[in-house]
Amino acid sequence: MSVEPMSPFFREITERKQLNMTGNYAVAGAVSQTDPDVICAFPITPQTQSVEGLSDVVNHGFLKSAFVNVESELAAISYSTAACAAGARTFTATASQGYLLMCEGLPMPVGWRLPLTMLISARAFNSPNLSIWNSWEYTLMDFGWNAIVSENVQETYDAAIMASKIAEDSLFPTMFVHDGFIISHSAQNFEALTHAEVMKFTPKKNRHIFSPDNPGTWGSIVTPTFFMEGRRGLDKAKEGVLGIMSKTYKEYGKLSGRHYDHVEGFNLDAPSKTAFITMGSMCGNIISWMEDNKDYGLIKIRTWRPFPYEELQKMIEKHNIEKLIVLEKDDSLNNILPPLATAIATATYPLGTILRAFVVGLGGRDVTKDEFNAAAKKMEKVKDMKGRLYYYLGVRETKDKLEEI
Incomplete structure (x- = not known):
């Protein structure tokens, strides 16, 4: 007891x-x-x-x-x-x-x-x-x-x-x-x-x-x-x-005295015009990583359902964000984007925002600064929404922990 x-x-x-x-x-x-x-x-x-x-x-x-x-x-x-x-x-x-x-x-x-x-x-x-x-x-x-x-x-x-x-x-x-x-x-x-x-x-x-x-x-x-x-x-x-x-x-x-919102932004006017976007406990890890990587921002999703697509659109437009790095602890096994990235891609389609989804931390696998570094490195090369839209990140025995890099 x-x-x-x-x-x-x-x-x-x-x-x-x-x-x-x-x-x-x-x-x-x-x-x-x-x-x-x-x-x-x-x-x-x-x-x-x-x-x-x-x-x-x-x-x-x-x-x-x-x-x-x-x-x-x-x-x-x-x-x-x-x-x-x-x-x-x-x-x-x-x-x-x-x-x-x-x-x-x-x-x-x-x-x-x-x-x-x-x-x-x-x-x-x-x-x-x-x-x-x-x-x-x-x-x-x-x-x-x-x-x-x-x-x-x-x-x-x-x-x-x-x-x-x-x-x-x-x-x-x-x-x-x-x-x-x-x-x-x-x-x-x-x-x-x-x-x-x-x-x-x-x-x-x-x-x-x-x-x-x-x-x-x-x-x-x-x-x-x-x-x-x-x-x-x-x-x-x-x-x-x-x-x-x-x-x-x-x-x-x-x-x-603790203020919450559907979506919350951190350092979104960063010069790279690139932001991580995720939910849950990973957000604190990314904020810590950003102390040494001030070129990146973070969008934290608090309200998962109903999905706050209009609030997300307004935040992206306000800060002129061009690229999103989606980190999520799930996958779909259906040759399409995993669930969080699917919701984000639907919301941002009218804005022309470029994104890639990175599946991380499945089954309790640690998500560390190595994963954030690898995702940021990958996004530097991404110019459009063509080609593969999601990757498994943090897989053992793969170069830089990321498939196909």
Whole structure:
């Protein structure tokens, strides 16, 4: 039992505290402060400590939540969806193969417009074989969930709180993501808000629920007469979500002093007119690398879904960026750009921006300054969007760690 790590959350925090915890335990603390009614998850590396930590807070008696143990991740998403539909503020968590097992149930809270929240502690799928280490499995499937990606422990603590508000204001399920092991098991300093501040920021709201007092039909079959209209209705509803998320980021910035946005830029007026672009824990490594490589900038994607293509376009146009170096911890195996680069290429196509994608860090492989140097060197030679658009970077026994250089 993780009694000692979670002890700051065994009682009300009345003054802001500087704490040192792993990413998973920080998430558990933040979620406990939002006062969930139901917590339902199945343990899987590397997210297990998040729900383990919540079980400690519940067991200690301070958090009056129903902590439900189930037999699988499919059961977890099914139970969580039903609890949320009944009106409960509900949290779950998963990773990798657990995310795959949830797939059957993940579209339902979208269709039902339920404010369910979920942590993804990002981990590779089991291909070519079992791996418990970090890759970006969450980019490989889209079901209509909102998604926020965090760089460090402070950000993942904050994201857990913001996700609760975003989900309930948008009435769409919201996942927040941190890199498995790199953040989930990394102990870092962060500031915890008071319980009163969090509860004021995330008030529970009246919403549509199923109830014997208000009978209706949930989960029935939809015929061809209405199905397409239902999907179009969901798409129309998603059009306002980026605005809701932006408003939440701004309000949280006023509360906490930590300011977030869909896309964030660093050193974008660098003379090379070239910027790295990525998500998650790699951003801090690139910023450190840039201290000795001031000719390059960085664009950090925080909001993965819905994808903030207009905000990205405006940033690129404002700083006259000509080339983008996309770094991502996933691949598609489909002879096309991997998922993050596909989204970026779609957004930047009207601007004529040149990009190449570099697949890095799969299965927990370290991403170092060598990879950044190799990617920057490659981009110096790239003049257009012709030819191969993605490379595996950091592969053993290849020259400069990069294929075909």
